[in-house]
Amino acid sequence: xxxxxxxxxxxxxxxxxxxxxxxxxxxxxxxxxxxxxxxxxxxxxxxxxxxxxxxxxxxxxxxxxxxxxxxxxxxxxxxxxxxxxxxxxxxxxxxxxxxx
Numbered sequence: 001x002x003x004x005x006x007x008x009x010x011x012x013x014x015x016x017x018x019x020x021x022x023x024x025x026x027x028x029x030x031x032x033x034x035x036x037x038x039x040x041x042x043x044x045x046x047x048x049x050x051x052x053x054x055x056x057x058x059x060x061x062x063x064x065x066x067x068x069x070x071x072x073x074x075x076x077x078x079x080x081x082x083x084x085x086x087x088x089x090x091x092x093x094x095x096x097x098x099x100x
Contacts, residue, residue, distance in 0.1 A: 036064060039089045046082055048072055069097070 003010050040062070048061035049072035061082070063070045071086070073079035090097050 032067070035093050035095055038093055039069075039086060039095075040064065042085050042089045043071070043082065046085065047074065047078065049074055 043062045046061050048059040050059045051057065060072045062072065069086070071079060071082045073082050086097065
C-alpha cells in the first residue's frame with residue numbers, strides 16, 4: 001500500500017536499515033514512534049499503578065518521554081512482569097533497550 005495523492009497511489013522503494021539510524025536524520029523521530037507503538041499497546045494491557053486521588057481516578061502503566069520509558073506497577077512482581085513485556089516486545093520489533 002502506498003500514500004494516496006491527487007495523482008494516485010505513490011509507493012517508495014523499500015528502505016533498508018542495517019544498523020540503526022542517525023539521530024539527526026529526519027526520519028528518526030517518526031521511526032522511533034512507530035517502533036515504540038507496539039510496546040506502548042502491550043503495556044496498556046497490564047493493570048498498572050492505581051491512582052487514588054479525589055480528582056484523578058484510574059491507573060497508569062507507563063510514560064514515554066523522548067527516549068525515556070518509566071514503568072508504574074502496584075508491586076515488585078507486577079514490575080517484573082512489566083519488564084518482561086518490555087523485553088519481549090522490544091526484542092520482537094528489533095529495539096535494544098537498557099533494562100537495568
